[in-house]
Amino acid sequence: MVEVSLHVSASPERVFAVLADGWSYAGWVVGAAHIRSVDAGWPAVGTRVHHSVGAWPLQVQDETVVLEVDPPRVLELEAGLWPLGAARVRFELTEVDGGTRISMEEQAKGGPAVLVPEVAQALFLVPRNRETLRRLADLVLRKD
Template sequence: MAVRHRLIRRAPQRVWEVLSDPEQYADWVVGTSDARPDEGSWPQLGASLRYEIKIGPLTLHNRTIVRRSEPLTVLELEADSGALGTARIAMELRPWGEDTLIILDEHPLRGAGGFLHNAVVETLQQARSRAMLSRLARLCEDDKPPAPDLSIRQEPLEA
């Protein structure tokens, strides 16, 4: 299973804003493009998005459905990749001081993705998850002023 975590230097409210914006989905989910609302109001339970995944000359038309949504704390999705099967993508947001610790757990549920899951696929999944969390952090932190420099400064000694 691909479980990764990342500290995002923003409050959970900001991280949830990005996760709740269907127009930003393709900006943080690696490999997706042309994301658009399908059913319901994202990210409410049962809402879905449609998007494309391009692999070389091949274009897949996929759908992701919200399976669990607890604002500011949990978002669980099921990505349906047709013949490739489905995957569970669970994100937990934990307040960490003024920041957010996000834990991403993604693994196959049904279909070929689960059957073909092996160490090589797991390595690729880990890289994809790391990239997704990096993109999500960048989106969340973009408008944040830089953190103050809290390093200890030594004053020169006077003679």
């Protein structure tokens, strides 16, 4: 499992509000290019964000489903990574002095990606997920 974290000067409720906006997903998830639809009730367990991944014209249609939610503390997702399989992605929000610590854990789940050693996965996932958290923080801090 690969974990990164970031401190943001906002409340867990404010951070979770961005996570709970499925239409914002492509604005902060590195690799997500376009949101096709968001299930009613997102982010309830079992609801999905239907998105495209990659650059046009090589975009892949995929989806992300909610596995666990405990507002405003936890959001766990299964993100499609076709053709590589899927990943379990968990966000934990912890209130700290001056804001929130956002922790993001990612683990390959199914498909060929599970065969890649965690050390090798981290070479790609750590920078990608740090950028994801930076984008999330940018949206949190400008959201009114």
